[in-house]
Amino acid sequence: MALKSSPVVFGLLARLSRRSFSTSKALASKPVTVRDALNQAIDEEMEKDERVFVMGEEVAQYDGAYKVTRGLWKKYGDKRVIDTPITEIGFAGIAVGAAFGGLRPICEFMTFNFSMQAIDHIINSAAKTYYMSGGQIPVPIVFRGPNGAASGVGAQHSQCFGAWYSHCPGLKVVMPFSSEDHKGLMKASIRVNDPVVFLEDEILYGIPFPMSDEALSPDFVLPIGKAKVEREGKHITVVCAGRATDTALQAANELAGNGIECEVINLRSLRPLDFDAIARSVAKTHHLVTVEQGWPQSGIGAEICARVMESSTFFELDAPAWRVTGADVPMPYASSLEVLALPRPKDVTAAVAAVLGNKISEAASQ
Structure with a gap:
C-alpha cells in the first residue's frame, strides 16, 4: 500500500529515513541494499536453474566491479561464473550464442556505456532473432x-x-528503483524467453531500502511491464523510473508541506511501458510531469507525452505536460557543472508549480 501524502506522515518518515522512500511496511521491513538484492536474485535463479550462468569482466574471482556477483564464483565455480577479457563485442556475442543454444546467460557490462561496443549483438542478434525465426x-x-x-x-x-534501448522492438527494457524492484524484476528477467536490458544505477547500489518478508522470499517475482504508485496524490502525476524516482519523491515530500499532493509513478519498466497506470493517474489528477536523467530529445518523457497526446488521456489534462530531464549536453566532468546537468528536486518542484499554475510558457522563457 502506498503512503498517503500527509505532511505529518512524511515529516515523521523524514526523521526516520533521510530519503523517505515510499514502500510497503517500510518501518517493519528489513533494510537491504540494491547490490545485495540483485545478488540474492541471481543466486536464487542460479540455484533454481542450472542453465543460468553469469559472464562479464571481473564477475568471478573479484566478485564484480560493484560486488553484485559477490560469492557466486565460490559457490558455482568457473563453469557458471565466467571472467571475460575486456571485449564487450566478444563476450556479448558468446552470451547471445549461448542463449540461442538453450542456456540462460546473464551478461554484465561494467557500465552500459561499454554496451555500445556490443550493440550489434544486442539489437541485430538478440532483439530480432526470436521474431525472425518465427518463434523457434x-x-x-x-x-x-x-x-x-x-x-x-x-x-x-x-x-x-x-x-x-526502449526504442527497439524485440527487447524488454527494465529500469528498477528500490531493492524490491531490483530483486523481483531481475528474477522475472532471467525467466522470460526474451532478451532483457536491465538498467541499474551505480549510485543506488549501496543504498538500503526496506524489503518485506514477501520480497525476501525466493518465490518473489515482479511482473515486467507493471508500474508502481510509489506515493498517492490528487493534484499532479509525476512519472519517473530508476534514480529519477528518488528525485521525484524528494520533490513530492517538499511539495506536500505546501499542500500539493503528487502522485509519484515508478515505471520500473520502459518497454513494455505501463501507459494504463499513467492514464489512470492523469484521469485523477489532470496534470502531468515526467522526470528522467536522460537527454530531452527523443527521451522517455517525450514518448509518454506523445502517447498522452495520441490518446483520450489528452482530454483529461487541465494544462500542458512538462518534462524534467538532464541537460541537453554531454555530461560535464567538473562536479559543479555535473550537478547542474542532472534533474534536481527543485527542478521538479518548479515544474509542478508551473503546470499547476498553467504558467509553462512564462517559466520556460526564464
Missing part, C-alpha cells in the same frame, strides 16, 4: 549493469541508455 529460437538473456549518471567520470561514462 527464443533468446533468454539478460544484459545488465550500471546505467545513467555516475559521479565524476565524464561524458563517455555517464549517460542514460533507457531511451536508446
